[in-house]
Amino acid sequence: MTKSRRLVFHIPALIGGGAERVCVLIANEMARRGHEVTLFVWNGQGPNRELVDGRVRLVSLDLAAEHGRFGKILTLKGVFRTILFLRREQPDAVFSALDFANALMAVALLLARSRALFFPSYHAASQMKVGGLAYTVVNLLDRVTARRSTKAISVSNGIGQDLVQRGFEGSRVVTIYNPLPSPARRSHERYAWEDRLAEMGEGPVIITLGRLVAVKDHRTLLEAFSRLDPSRGARLVLFGDGPLRTELQDYAQSLGLSERVLFAGYVNDPAACYAAGDLFVLSSRTEGFGNVLVEALAAGIPIVSTDAPHGPREILKDGTFGTLVPVADPGALAQAMTSALDASHDIEALKRRSRDFDVTTIGEDYERLLAP
Structure with a gap:
């Protein structure tokens, strides 16, 4: 095992999605391995909050979210507060999940002048078939994320190939499958x-x-x-x-x-x-x-x-x-x-x-x- 590190795991919210659950499970596992782990979210409400291990410090910005989404004003506010968080915490490594969150975290790391290792993870193939300004923004965010990332994590080989097509260097893309959660039933009462x-x-x-x-x-x-x-x-x-x-x-x-x-x-x-x-x-x-x-x-x-x-x-x-x-x-x-x-x-x-x-x-x- 490597020496203990200060790790930050970031997911926008803890709604009942697969990527959110994976982020929590990995944060729990890395805490179990002796790392100092912080789960940093913009909104801490949702079913996956129940899965957070007691060894993981949960930090929430408590921004209002609807189905895990934030409006433009709150997004800008979230990025600003993320920059402050990174400057204060000085993590050794940051893991993030979901495309747009990855891009915003890359921007925040750059503006915070953080030297943390950065591992954005991707859970879905790119479905963006847009033109005009939207296409320019998406491509720009991809380039920023690709440049700032230490390694980009793809959850399948197919996603990895998609990332390369989006401009990520193949040598900086690694496939790590999602983990299996505990198989134990959580309630013995009949639903x-x-x-x-x-x-x-x-x-x-x-x-x-x-x-x-x-x-x-x-x-x-x-x-x-x-x-x-x-x-x-x-x-x-x-x-x-x-x-x-x-x-x-x-x-x-x-x-x-x-x-x-x-x-x-x-x-x-x-x-x-x-x-x-x-x-x-x-x-x-x-x-x-x-x-x-x-x-x-x-x-x-x-x-x-x-x-x-x-x-x-x-x-x-x-x-x-x-x-x-x-x-x-x-x-x-x-x-x-x-x-x-x-x-x-x-x-x-x-x-x-x-x-x-x-x-x-x-x-x-x-x-x-x-x-x-």
């Missing part, structure tokens, strides 16, 4: 959604976890589910919340699925979610990594996933540990779901694969970044 699920019948349970946003493509999942043989009695549970919840509920009703689909909302207890499932399905159009796939492997649940760029194929080893289907193809997804429900599966092999993403293993990769 209300478990009672609602039991009232829906006795058939196999198909689950998915993720924000209810367009990129997760729950519409394709709902359409695919509607094509399953009704005599099977399968039930579908969507764990997660987001702006498309009402729209998706209406779509499920239009497909005649209201009695077979449960919108459980965000549940900050993944182990309880996976314990309910017989099959896990990911219908995303794009994924930087796919934390939920690793969690499903650890729970020993068979998996069907779209072959979304970039994470699923890497996690599932080209389909060795789960079925890959084309993106936005409800027919192929329905067929794969049917086959997976009918097939036998090597549950122990799935669990063994998940151990490649153990937080202690991933912590070693982060530790190596700090080595002189």
Whole structure:
């Protein structure tokens, strides 16, 4: 292990997202390894706050946020206060997550004249196809971040290739997969959604976890589910919340699925979610990594996933540990779901694969970044 360092981990907010959870888990692990760790956020409210280890110092600017987003005035205020924070704390290294936060942290480090090592991490492929002034600003921020970073962390090889295309030097991009959170159930009390699920019948349970946003493509999942043989009695549970919840509920009703689909909302207890499932399905159009796939492997649940760029194929080893289907193809997804429900599966092999993403293993990769 390297000598103890003063480390700052930065994520804008602690809302219930995968990147936010990863940031907290890595901060916890580095504190466990003896480093002096500060988790620096602009807004400290949200489900992931519950996961912060007592050895990690949480510093929040308490700026108002809506779904993890800040307005222009508060963003400028946040950058100014971040500069003051960096000047005061004088960290040895700064880790940040999410594209825009990475860029703002790079600017703050430069303006604070900080000599800290800087490791921005990227959890999604660039989707910016813009022109005019917006294109100029995005490119400028990328160049600033690339120049200031010590190493850019990509959560999959595909994201790493994307970063190189965006102007990052290949030698300064390193792929470190996201860690697996603790598999333990956090509450022994029965959740209300478990009672609602039991009232829906006795058939196999198909689950998915993720924000209810367009990129997760729950519409394709709902359409695919509607094509399953009704005599099977399968039930579908969507764990997660987001702006498309009402729209998706209406779509499920239009497909005649209201009695077979449960919108459980965000549940900050993944182990309880996976314990309910017989099959896990990911219908995303794009994924930087796919934390939920690793969690499903650890729970020993068979998996069907779209072959979304970039994470699923890497996690599932080209389909060795789960079925890959084309993106936005409800027919192929329905067929794969049917086959997976009918097939036998090597549950122990799935669990063994998940151990490649153990937080202690991933912590070693982060530790190596700090080595002189």
